[in-house]
Amino acid sequence: MSAIRDTFFQECEEQLAALETGLLAMQTGDRDPETVNAVFRAVHSVKGGAGAFGLDVLVRFSHVFETALDDVRAGRLVPDATVVALMLRSADALSDLVRAARDGGAVDEVRDRALVAELEALGGARHANIASAATPVDDEMDGLDFQPLRFEPASSQVPAERSWVVRFRPRPELYAKANEAAVLLRELGRLGTTEVELDAGDLPPLTDLDPEGAYIAWTIRLTTAQSETTIREVFEFVEDDCELTVTLADAGDATAPSAVDLDLAALLRQVQAPIVASPVAAVASEAPPAPAPRAEPDTEKAKPAASAASDHGAGAKATIRVDLERVDRLIDLVGELVINQAVLAQSVGEAGMTRSSSVALGLSELEQLTREIQDSVMAIRAQPVKSVFQRMPRLVREVAAMTGKQVRLVTEGEATEVDKTVIEHLADPLTHMIRNAIDHGLEKPEARAAAGKPAEGTVRLAAFHRSGRIVIEVSDDGAGINRARVRASAVAKGLIAADATLTDDEVDNLIFLPGFSTAEAISDISGRGVGMDVVKRSIQALGGRIAIASRPGQGSTFTMSLPLTLAVLDGMVVSVAGQTLVVPLTAMVETLQPKASEVHSLGHGAQVISIRGTYIPLIDVGVCLGYRDAAGEAGAGVALLIEGEGGARAALVVDNIQGQRQVVIKSLEANYQSVRGIAAATILGDGRVALILDVDTIVAAHRSGPPRTELQTAGFAYA
Structure with missing residues (x-):
């Protein structure tokens, strides 16, 4: 019974998600009968399962909700903005009742009674008399105490039989x-x-x-x-x-x-x-x-x-529920398989066997099979971000009500897939960012009207793939970042010096400092200075980064870039100052051998390279990571042309290329500590540890000032 109950609540989550999606579609004017039917079926399914488990409170609320939806389905009730808004609030209450039935805890009974009264009022007197208790069935069926509802006729006069x-x-x-x-x-x-x-x-x-x-x-x-x-x-x-x-x-x-x-x-x-x-x-x-x-x-x-x-079920898509721990174990085993395949390849190469030998051919087939297994296993963990995005409409409604603002949430790219581990860590950062966008980004309706904007503000949540990563944007059409206020607040809190010279981007990034807040008073939404710094740390812990773009009077956009998976990646293995590094293949555009005539100095050690009439910054990876003090001769080594966030390009100079390889990602932060310019680590075929470059951080560090030597100051053992 416990397993059946767990399955019921899992299905409730799916039904509630379908309910939310359908109601939001109706809110935008969708009057498709199938949309209304899908919403009705979701509530109907929750009610049916709840009745089987004797969850009377949940059944009674679902029935009232379902009756109102049936009126919409039958054309007796027009789903205008007021009706849909009431149903969205009812969906939130239904979600709370399901959660309380599953986990225990109290619910807002006053709110629920008020919602029941409003829903009954939609249908008129014929829905006003719903029995408050169920008559128990005399015997039990398979151990389930099934208690159906009883409905009394609206009239006090008993009808004839x-x-x-x-x-x-x-x-x-x-x-x-x-x-x-x-x-x-x-x-x-x-x-x-x-x-x-x-x-x-x-x-x-x-x-x-x-x-x-x-x-x-x-x-x-x-x-x-x-x-x-x-x-x-x-x-x-x-x-x-x-x-x-x-x-x-x-x-x-x-x-x-x-x-x-x-x-x-x-x-x-x-x-x-x-x-x-x-x-x-x-x-x-x-x-x-x-x-x-x-x-x-x-x-x-x-x-x-x-x-x-038999034919009726032939077209249905068969699915199974698998414990996540089993999938994680499978992921770990595939990672070990990739490492062992690399060890075999290393051994075959050192033995001097030709590529045409039977052992080498068999190893090549093993490599192809390993890659296919890895792709299939990763596809199991891949999930659309829809599961996270669906939580945000309710948050928007609640924060909008608390702030007295009119807000419309627009979502895009809900079908974009990413590793489940990444999805699990997205909810909290997105929650902070949505709340901040409404509380700090959007103006009050009267202020928007005075600025010539619609009274209803818009918050946009979008996800898409770019350069082998997932990018999530949270934007608003509010007033933008008030840089003067941000700077004054940072000075008042002692976060920066009063005479500090900062660019607009640097001022914007002050909001990520611990303890920073521009709120004048502490509220349930903001004011404690523990919001955006937590967001940044959470994103960085996933191997991602966050950037801000803001225009006064037009709004702000926060862009998060995250890896698609935290398990394996395709990389280019390179050598720098005797060290072996891995450059993610998704960031690379091409490789080239620089010529001395194409390299130009700009002073202070900076260099650019001319590529097809375009000058691109040339970055010596050895100098940037502190492996050596000065760059080599112009034209020495191999240049890796990379494209980072926003389409910015740079050329990373390495000593030579060892080859392309699929590597297993191991967290450096979990096993050692966070190192600037390094995203993670991996184990090579010969058992050595190789560092995986964070190319965007290296490019950003090169632009911001003189070379950094975090690897040396951290005391990392390179051997």
Whole structure:
């Protein structure tokens, strides 16, 4: 039961995500019936599962929410801006109720009661009388205490009883989802007096019986004072998995049921009796008697039905749920496989074997197979950023309400995929940035109107791939960074000297300093100075970087660049001052042999190289990392033309190239400490440790001033 409950809550997360997506589409004017149906099904599915586990509070709220959505679906309610806003708040409350049912804890009962009242008001008096408690079922089904809701008629006058004819034919999907026809018939019997007739005309001989098929139907004559809607609510959890008709008996639609094979019905009673008492014992100890002979046409009739049932699920995309620890273990093993393959390649090369030898050819095939395995395993961990982006609309609504601002969130690139490890660490940084964009970036509606802007501000959240990395942008159309205020606040807090000379970019980056804040008062949103510095550290811990672009009066854009995966990468192995380094292949454009005539000095040790009429900065990696004090002769070594963030290009000078190789990423920060200019480390085929360059940091350090020697000051052992 615990495993089934966990699965239910996992599916709830998926349904809530679909609910949020559909409501946001409706908010933008989407009136597609399928969108409305998807929203309705999401709430309906949550209600159905909650009912099976006796989560009455969740069921009652879901039912009220579902009823309002049914009015929209039926065209009785127009989903205007006010209605959709109410439903978005209801979706937030539903999410809180699911979380409370899963993890425990309190919910805002006052808010929930107010939402129920508003939802009921949408539908008028016919939705006003919902029973507050459920009548328990006398017996249990598979250990589940199923407690359905009871709905009282809106009028105090008891309606006269009428006779109904209910025809119910389950499909195989109904049983596949662990539903039971007997429970539904029993619940129908609680509404009044019933006469049930079994229709087993499509049942084949036992030798042709598909254990996952559905061959039996029922015709129920029900006498009750309840309405047709109440009768159909008995089957609402399975309405998509059965054939159901409900007609008035006195309307002339109560035709006689199909003939029943009495001998076969008796056989079914004999078989079913021990199964109900003890399913395992019945199968083991008692064999059913031989079935009565049936005509050939009936057998042929059953076969297409079974075939249709099989074909129905043939097009469905099969998925399985796997414990994440197993996937992580598989990732680690693939990493070790890559290392061992490199060790073998190193040994074969040192043994002097030719490339045409059987061992070398076999090793080449092993390398190709290893790469395919690695790509397949990494694809398992790859997930769209949609799972993170879907959390932000609610955050935007809450912060907008707290600040009194009108905000619209626009998301782009939700299908962009990235490693799950990266996704898990994105939620907190994005939360900080969205809150800051609304609180500090966007103006109040009256200020926007005075500036000639729409009263509603826009926050844009976008994701896309660039140069083998994932880039996430958070932008707003607010007032931009007030640099004078930022500088004054930094001076007041002692973060910079009053006479410091800073560029606009340097002033913008002051907001990443620990303890920095421009808020005049501490609130639930900001003012404590523990926001953007945490964001920067979180991004850097993932091997990423963050940049700011702001224009006064037009808004700001924060750009995060992150690696697609934290496991393996394709790199170019190079030598610098006797050390072996790895340059990520995704950053490289081309390699070239510089000529002395193409290299020009600019003074203070700076050099540029002319490439097809364009001058590009020339950076000696050995000097930048502190391996040597001065650059070599002009034209010496090999130049690696790289393209960094924003399309900026530079040429990195190394001594020589050893070759291209797939390497396993090992965190340098986790095993040693963070080193400027170094993104991570790896293990080579000969067992040595090689450092993986952070090319963007090296380029940025070269532009900002004289060469840095962090590797020397950190005391890192190069051997």
